[in-house]
Amino acid sequence: MSQLPIESIRSLSDTHPKPPHIRFQYGTAGFRTLGSTLDSVLFRVGVIAGLRSKKFDGQTIGVMVTASHNPEQDNGVKIVDPRGEMLEAAWEAHATTLSNAPTTNDFLEALDALVRTTKIDLSKPARVVYARDTRPSGVALVSALEDGLSAIGAEGRNAGVTTTPVLHYLVKAINTKDTPESYGEDSEDGYFQKLGSAFQSLVSGRQPLEPLLVDCANGVGALAALSLSGCLGGSLPLILENTAIQSPGALNNACGADYVKTMQRLPPSLADRLKPGQRACSLDGDADRLIYYYLDERGIFRLLDGxxxxxxxxxxxxxxxxxxxxxxEVKVGVVQTAYANGASTKYLSGRLPVKCVATGVKHLHHAAEHFNVGVYFEANGHGTVLFSPATQAKLAAHQPSTPAQSTALNHLMNLTRLINQTVGDALSDMLLVEAVLAHRSYTGVEWDSLYVDLPNRLVKVVVQDRNAFRTENAERRLVSPPALQAKIDELVRRYDGGRSFVRPSGTEDVVRVYAEAVVRSQADELAFRVAGLVYDVAGGDPSKRPKEFL
Structure with missing residues (x-):
């Protein structure tokens, strides 16, 4: 039985010491905090990813260095499992434990315990593919990651600067290569060619699409969108905006999907670029979220979210x-979170099954797998569609009895190729939306009129310990702090169509407060009143209580 390469790990680990007084936590988005504090985490993730690969008999594991929609000074890292899915929950806890080992000796002891408890055969090979976004801190963090891979003896493949969804795709494509389940060519170009071909087939014979304005958040999506546009054969003209990936501080700054969704307005940089009626969308910093919008005939901003x-x-x-x-034979279902607008839930529930789960892609993805075709999108624009393996086999074997059935079947087959089924992908989702709009002959106005959103507001409250807030019922109700939920219920009853919930962030010490009501002013007021309750319960300094809470 092989042993851990103790001396190799020890010598390299000592060059990446854990900073004292910082506790790292592997959350929904992996590890995420200031990039300047993550050196030791990246080294240890390299070792963990190597062990994870050995656990899967040498299948390739993915590592993505990104902080998505966060400000440029932040960075993060997440591990991707062999099918291109999120890291298994049990290993999130292992990653958290290993990242917080105070010293190299403690780290080695924790590694030994992990190997024993999870029964890893250390003689197996280890293969890891990794990539990063455009953040300046990414270069040094990838170097630390590579030291971790070297320490455990893993074979690394550097996919360079690319989007998070491309990295997920690569993992699945590598692991299914030359098998009946082959997912596509294991390269970024191969992926975009796959998307472009499926999209062109879907819109063939339709009216030519008007140019789409794409806000690239001054991130890696700018590079990816440019590459993708070359694979579309002119079927969808893209106008790329906010592409300044070299400008310090520009990433996600007053632009991108998170800005548009949170602020519910145009990025200032697009104020003179967007014409009334023109379609536009925003990506986030690693291109896994997508938000659409347009200006109506009066020039008023209209949001088309997840x-x-x-x-x-x-x-x-x-x-x-x-x-x-x-x-x-094929049942379609939708998965939402508590953040979904109440009007959308009502619209969808009248047409197909809708399930509500806790926030976080892993929860939505898992629930979507229980449908033949599972559609999931968080309100923030992160989501995808999953066709179960059995459903894909059924589509391939189905014998249509009319030309109309044959056409519809071909469209469904092309959708399975167009959609990134490993994870939400802003560019794949963008093509999906454009294909549907082309088939429906919809502008943004017709799309928007499917239902009318209830006015809503999202407020963040900084707290000392987010773990003091615990929820139940898909995060729609608080279990602790005690008595807080009863006070929220009392407030909600005062507002027509009122709904509000409170949940701790998965990535930072803040609590998020969501509220909606029939009237915009009441949604705002409810959100700030509930936020005020949270602020008081969390022990905030009354002199620093934000004015909006009063």
Whole structure:
């Protein structure tokens, strides 16, 4: 039985000491904090990823160095499992424990315990593919990661600067290469060629699409969108904005999907660029979130978020399944979180099954796998569509009995190629939306009119310990602190159509407060009043209580 390469790990670990007085936590988005504090974490993630690969008999594991929609000074890292999915929950805890070992000796002891408890055969090979976004801190962090891979004897493949969804795709493509489940060519170019070919097939014969304005958040999506546009054969003209990836501090600064969704307004840089009626969308910093919007005839901003995308896409797929003659065999369902607008839930519930789960892609993804076709989008624009393996086999074997059924079946087959089924992908989702709009002959106005959003507000409250806030019922109700939920319920009852919930962030010491009501002013007021309750319960300094809470 092989042993851990103790001396190799020890000598390299000593060059990446854990900073004292910092506790790291592997959350929904992996590790995420100031990039300047993550050197030891990246080294240890390299070792962990190597062991994870050995656990899977040498299948390739992915590592992505990114902080997504966070400000440029932040960075992070997450591990991708062999099928391109998020890291298994049990290993999130292992990663947290290993990242917090105070010394190299403690780290080695924790590694030995991990190997024993998870029964890892150290004689197996280890293979890891890794990439980073455009953050300046990424270069040094990748170097620390490579030291970790070297320490454990893993074979590394550097995929360079690319999007998070491309890295997820690469993991699955590498691990399915030359098998019946082959997911595609294991290169970024191969991925974009796959998307471009499927999209062109879907929109063939449709009216030419008007140019789409794309806010690239001054991030890696700018590079990816440029590459993708070259694979579209002119079928969708893209106008790329906010592409300043070399400008210090520009990443996600007053632009990008998170800015648009949170502020519910245009990025200032697009104020003179967008014409009324023109479609536009924003990516986030690592291009795994997508938010659409347009200006109406009066020049008023209209948001088309993840809920609107889910409604558009789910209804289209339901219609295709029916047109293909498969409505009795293929069931389509939608998965949402508590952040989903109440109006979207009502719209969708009248058409197909809707399930609510806790916030976090891993929860949505897992729930979506229980449907034949599972559509999931968080309101923030992160999401995708999953076709179960059995459903994909059914589509491939189905014999249509009419030309209309044949056409619908071909569209469904192309959707399985267009959609990144490993993880939410802003560029893949963008093409999905554009394909549906082309088939429906919708502008943003028709899409927006599927249902009318209830006014809503999201507020962040800084707290000393987010772990003091615990929830139940898919995070829609608080269990602790005690008595706080009862006070929230009392407030909510005062507002027409009122709904509010409180949940701790998965990545930072803040609590997020969501509220909606029939009238905009009441949604705002409810959000700030609930935030005030949270602030008081969390022991905030009354003299620093934000004015909006009063």
């Amino acid at each position: 809920d609107k995308i889910a409604a558009l896409v789910a209804a289209f797929i339901v219609d295709l399944v029916k047109s293909a003659g498969l409505e009795n």
